[in-house]
Amino acid sequence: MGIIELVGTEEEEDCFTAWGIKCILKDVKEKKPVKFTHCELDMSFLLGLSCGIIPFANHDHARRVLYQAQKHSSQAIGFPTTNPNIRVDTLSHQLYYPQRPLFRTMTSDCLGKPGYGHNGILPRPELYNGQNAIVAVNIHLGYNQEDSLVMNQASMERGMFRSEHIRSYKAEVDNKETMGKKRISDNIMNFGKMQSTRGRVDCLDDDGFPFIGANLQSGDIVIGRYADSGDHSIKLKHTERGMVQKVVLSSNDDGKNFAVVSLRQVRSPRLGDKFSSMHGQKGVLGFLESQENFPFTIQGIVPDIVINPHAFPSRQTPGQLLEAALGKGIACGGFLRYATPFSTPSVEAITEQLHRVGFEKWGSERVYSGRTGAMFNSLIFMGPTFYQRLIHMAEDKVKFRNIGPVHPLTRQPVADRKRYGGIKFGEMERDCLIAHGASANLHERLFTLSDCSEVHICRKCKNVANVIQRTVSGGRKIRGPYCRLCESVDDIIKANVPYGAKLLRQELFSMGINLKFETEYC
Amino acid sequence: MEGVSYQRFPRVKIRELKDDYAKFELRETDASMSNALRRVMIAEVPTIAIDLVEIEVNSSVLNDEFIAHRLGLIPLTSEKAMSMRFSRDCDACDGDGQCEYCSVEFHLRAKCMGDQTLDVTSKDLISSDHNVVPVDLADSYAYDSSDQQRGIIIVKLRRGQELRLRAIARKGIGKDHAKWSPAATVTFMYEPEIHINEDLMETLTLAERQAWVESSPTKVFDLDEATGQLKGCLLLQEVVVVDHEAYTYDEEVIKKAEAMGKPGLVEIYGKEDSFIFTVESTGAIKASQMVLNAIEVLKQKLDAVRLSEDTVEADDQFGELGAHMRGG
Numbered sequence: 118m119g120i121i122e123l124v125g126t127e128e129e130e131d132c133f134t135a136w137g138i139k140c141i142l143k144d145v146k147e148k149k150p151v152k153f154t155h156c157e158l159d160m161s162f163l164l165g166l167s168c169g170i171i172p173f174a175n176h177d178h179a180r181r182v183l184y185q186a187q188k189h190s191s192q193a194i195g196f197p198t199t200n201p202n203i204r205v206d207t208l209s210h211q212l213y214y215p216q217r218p219l220f221r222t223m224t225s226d227c228l229g230k231p232g233y234g235h236n237g238i239l240p241r242p243e244l245y246n247g248q249n250a251i252v253a254v255n256i257h258l259g260y261n262q263e264d265s266l267v268m269n270q271a272s273m274e275r276g277m278f279r280s281e282h283i284r285s286y287k288a289e290v291d292n293k294e295t296m297g298k299k300r301i302s303d304n305i306m307n308f309g310k311m312q313s314t315r316g317r318v319d320c321l322d323d324d325g326f327p328f329i330g331a332n333l334q335s336g337d338i339v340i341g342r343y344a345d346s347g348d349h350s351i352k353l354k355h356t357e358r359g360m361v362q363k364v365v366l367s368s369n370d371d372g373k374n375f376a377v378v379s380l381r382q383v384r385s386p387r388l389g390d391k392f393s394s395m396h397g398q399k400g401v402l403g404f405l406e407s408q409e410n411f412p413f414t415i416q417g418i419v420p421d422i423v424i425n426p427h428a429f430p431s432r433q434t435p436g437q438l439l440e441a442a443l444g445k446g447i448a449c450g451g452f453l454r455y456a457t458p459f460s461t462p463s464v465e466a467i468t469e470q471l472h473r474v475g476f477e478k479w480g481s482e483r484v485y486s487g488r489t490g491a492m493f494n495s496l497i498f499m500g501p502t503f504y505q506r507l508i509h510m511a512e513d514k515v516k517f518r519n520i521g522p523v524h525p526l527t528r529q530p531v532a533d534r535k536r537y538g539g540i541k542f543g544e545m546e547r548d549c550l551i552a553h554g555a556s557a558n559l560h561e562r563l564f565t566l567s568d569c570s571e572v573h574i575c576r577k578c579k580n581v582a583n584v585i586q587r588t589v590s591g592g593r594k595i596r597g598p599y600c601r602l603c604e605s606v607d608d609i610i611k612a613n614v615p616y617g618a619k620l621l622r623q624e625l626f627s628m629g630i631n632l633k634f635e636t637e638y639c
Numbered sequence: 640m641e642g643v644s645y646q647r648f649p650r651v652k653i654r655e656l657k658d659d660y661a662k663f664e665l666r667e668t669d670a671s672m673s674n675a676l677r678r679v680m681i682a683e684v685p686t687i688a689i690d691l692v693e694i695e696v697n698s699s700v701l702n703d704e705f706i707a708h709r710l711g712l713i714p715l716t717s718e719k720a721m722s723m724r725f726s727r728d729c730d731a732c733d734g735d736g737q738c739e740y741c742s743v744e745f746h747l748r749a750k751c752m753g754d755q756t757l758d759v760t761s762k763d764l765i766s767s768d769h770n771v772v773p774v775d776l777a778d779s780y781a782y783d784s785s786d787q788q789r790g791i792i793i794v795k796l797r798r799g800q801e802l803r804l805r806a807i808a809r810k811g812i813g814k815d816h817a818k819w820s821p822a823a824t825v826t827f828m829y830e831p832e833i834h835i836n837e838d839l840m841e842t843l844t845l846a847e848r849q850a851w852v853e854s855s856p857t858k859v860f861d862l863d864e865a866t867g868q869l870k871g872c873l874l875l876q877e878v879v880v881v882d883h884e885a886y887t888y889d890e891e892v893i894k895k896a897e898a899m900g901k902p903g904l905v906e907i908y909g910k911e912d913s914f915i916f917t918v919e920s921t922g923a924i925k926a927s928q929m930v931l932n933a934i935e936v937l938k939q940k941l942d943a944v945r946l947s948e949d950t951v952e953a954d955d956q957f958g959e960l961g962a963h964m965r966g967g
Contacts, residue, residue, distance in 0.1 A: 202700060213705065271817035275712060281702065330694075330703065362702065383704040408817065409678040415887050417826030417917060475856045476889075483888035485827075490674025492829060492888065492909055 122155065136160055159223040160459040167191075169224030171395050172443070172456030172503075173436035181434045184397030193393070193505035194280045195246025205285045205365055205377040210508055213279040216249050217242040218395075218503040219444040220456040247505035248277060252394075252441060253420035253484075254429075254498040257406065265403030266392060267423040269411060273386050277421060278506045282382045283362055288340040288351050289375040292368065306349060308376060310341045316352045320361075325350075326378060331361045339378050351378075354535050356513070358382070389511025392422070395503050396434040400424060401511075412484035412493060419487070420499060441500025442467050442480035448501055449474035516540055528568040528616040568616035572634075575600035576608040579633035581622065610636060647672075659919060661926035665827070666913040673827050673914040679933040679940075680825045682813040685725075686717035686923040687743060687771050689806045689818075696803040699759075699794045709793050710806055711818045713761045714774040714921040715743075721932055723810045743771040745806040751796035759802055760790035771808060774922035821929050824919040829909030831886045833859070839904050840878055847899060848878050854895035857885040884915060 124132060135141045135156040161169050168174060168186040194210040201211060217240065218225070228240035250272075257267040273279075291306045308325035310318055316338045320331035325341030333339060335358050340351040359380030368374045386392075386402055393399040411419040429438070440456060447454050451470040453462050468478040476482070481496035514534075521537045523530055530539035542562050550559040573582040582600040589595055598609045612634070622632045649668035655661065665673050692707040699706070724741040732738035744767040751757035761773035773790060794802060813820030843851065845862075852860045862876040886907065896904035920926040 271813070271820065274817035276708060279708070281705070360703070381702060383702070407682065407814065408820070409681045413826055415826065415828045417824035417919075472856045475887075477856060477887075477891060481889075483890075485674075487678075488674075490670035490677070490827075496889070
């Protein structure tokens with residue numbers, strides 16, 4: 118009795134663990150005692166950390182719980198380290214103002230340590246990766262259709278879901294001491310500022326590093342580095358920019374000297390950023406609405422986030438609604454605070470708590486239209502819900518171009534975002550345009566703006582006539598299309614052909630297969 | 640009402656007035672007026688807030704943008720905001736914040752020398768204008784000074800860390816950025832009109848009445864001790880409305896009446912022409928001033944419409960509204 122045993126995953130295999138005290142007592146009552154070897158301290162402890170802090174997880178569809186526990190909890194931006202200022206991660210995110218959720222669970226209490234909070238066991242807010250938002254379940258001018266959400270611009274400006282993103286750039290350099298004398302003369306890599314044709318070096322000091330606080334734009338040089346062979350600077354990709362957070366000079370175990378420059382970016386929510394509640398209900402920001410346009414309650418409360426009611430029926434996540442209703446009670450000073458999975462308070466208890474603090478039992482509220490001041494006909498469900506900002510942000514995904522790099526082989530636009538590529542216009546999209554009868558547009562997308570090229574075709578023999586240089590009578594050399602089969606320049610026409618088609622012809626030609634072109638004037 | 644032009648004379652009755660809180664009734668007008676007032680208070684009443692920060696030294700744990708953002712959100716006393724110029728309209732300067740008509744300069748110098756963590760607060764901001772200073776809530780409330788309520792914390796410094804900056808505050812409105820909004824809460828409710836169907840109420844037993852009264856989450860109804868009449872040997876107390884304004888239009892009592900099989904036990908309407916406003920300010924300006932300024936801003940906006948009344952552009956711009964204003 119009174120012994121806590123910490124059991125590893127493999128030991129667990131051989132344990133016969135009771136779910137809770139109730140299990141043991143029930144067996145005693147039924148007079149067929151099962152020999153349990155262990156008993157969980159709490160029923161929710163059969164879940165892991167990321168799952169054990171989901172409020173009302175037992176009310177949600179299992180798939181939604183898995184989405185939160187496996188995917189969203191790892192993608193949510195929080196406050197991941199205690200030493201962010203001395204770290205140099207390639208990419209890290211930090212939330213400006215992390216908050217502790219209003220509700221508590223057994224597992225979340227275990228994150229706390231004595232001496233913090235009112236009863237001494239509240240975990241620090243930095244341990245959570247999200248914020249408490251007032252969420253209304255309502256439509257909002259159609260801007261929250263299909264899992265998008267509307268956010269309050271005033272809340273955003275006051276710092277809600279604001280985060281900083283730090284990206285580090287590393288450059289190695291030769292170490293003169295360890296290298297010895299053997300390669301002393303040839304091609305030593307060194308840091309330093311050097312006028313570069315590849316990018317701007319305005320922000321660099323003479324040592325090749327930018328000063329702290331420099332604002333680097335895309336295409337600028339972050340680390341100046343050169344060797345006898347030329348410029349070896351690190352340049353920002355066209356998608357990257359930021360302020361210099363720190364510059365670190367160090368060496369690794371192999372004696373290689375290196376420098377790291379960290380760039381910081383502060384981002385507040387924008388259209389297209391992804392957010393999620395703790396119930397696998399993800400959505401992207403569809404509209405930033407001004408505070409005065411939101412429906413307001415009699416107390417003057419305005420939602421931070423408005424989500425669409427269609428998110429609930431098929432997803433089966435009533436846990437989120439319970440969380441909001443419970444959260445509302447807690448925010449008003451209710452004493453029912455636990456939302457531990459498997460021992461959650463009953464709906465009656467939650468509604469009773471809400472009623473006691475002066476709200477409609479089911480968490481709905483009467484609201485007035487922010488635009489007209491008229492009262493809404495229906496009650497709107499509103500309550501504080503723990504929301505997370507996920508790392509998928511519009512800024513990292515925007516892709517657009519008009520003219521840009523093309524693939525050297527196919528001469529079609531490249532696909533990669535980092536290389537300023539284009540957006541694929543695939544077969545399905547092609548089908549769409551055909552269905553619309555927009556053939557001129559289709560021709561433009563797939564041909565004119567892609568890999569348009571020209572070939573010369575001899576109408577007599579239907580073969581491709583190459584452009585060659587040949588000597589005409591009188592010893593003059595002229596350059597132009599010439600059919601070598603017909604040995605003539607007559608009847609040669611120019612046709613617009615996708616470069617891909619021309620390439621195919623050439624490749625087949627190299628294998629000994631000739632393609633003939635039937636042509637027609639039009 | 641269609642087509643009839645009529646002038647209204649709204650009446651205001653002040654219920655409660657504190658520096659940062661006001662409660663008043665607005666009667667004999669409609670929702671368009673009260674909502675316009677609310678919207679203007681939130682988004683268009685000008686205040687002064689820090690808008691530009693030049694950081695000289697920052698070795699604190701928070702980055703420059705973080706501190707700048709926090710500085711921006713500190714409410715500054717903005718009594719003179721209405722008479723100040725927007726820096727974009729300022730003729731005396733090109734909006735660089737060097738001029739006294741459109742900007743106020745702040746300085747902050749803090750360095751932690753001791754082993755104790757130093758809290759840098761809004762009290763450490765030195766203003767160039769004694770009219771524009773960070774709002775101090777302790778001024779209006781009798782906080783016990785032992786509580787060390789020292790302004791709004793900007794950042795905490797540990798030994799050796801330093802923060803030195805120059806900040807420029809400018810006039811602005813909540814529409815541009817929430818930091819310029821003087822409103823903490825602005826809300827109104829329609830004054831409810833509650834009619835209890837006495838005949839139907841008569842049919843209820845005391846327990847039923849008790850249950851019905853308690854079904855309202857807010858204390859709107861109560862059993863009247865004084866009017867209790869003896870019916871048989873049972874003391875039946877009448878249900879009375881104790882506070883009709885406590886009603887939040889939650890319809891709980893109506894639902895309860897229906898559940899008890901007595902639909903129509905109570906009828907509640909929102910009066911379309913009287914509103915009860917609750918206004919709370921951030922402290923930048925007094926709540927009462929906020930209401931007055933909102934009316935002033937609203938008048939200016941209407942003036943702008945009226946001034947362009949007889950111009951040709953107005954016809955294009957306002958169309959029917961222009962015709963309406965000319966009395967057509």
